[in-house]
Amino acid sequence: MAVREILNCFDPRLKKTSKAIEEVTDDVRAFIKDMIETMYDAPGIGLAAPQLGLLKEIIVLDVA
Numbered sequence: 001m002a003v004r005e006i007l008n009c010f011d012p013r014l015k016k017t018s019k020a021i022e023e024v025t026d027d028v029r030a031f032i033k034d035m036i037e038t039m040y041d042a043p044g045i046g047l048a049a050p051q052l053g054l055l056k057e058i059i060v061l062d063v064a
Helices: 026-041
Strands: 046-048 059-061
Touching (some): 026 059
């Protein structure tokens, strides 16, 4: 797992449309683990894949 860079609000990639995940592969699972680690490091309660530069419909949340 790795903490990834979160894009800032001015990054043009955040204006693009994300695509659905067709299949949950090992790569997708690894990316989700990175998302969770990045979210806690930020610190935050939620993070979307496009914020890390991947235009896929994935979010992680922790509202506890």
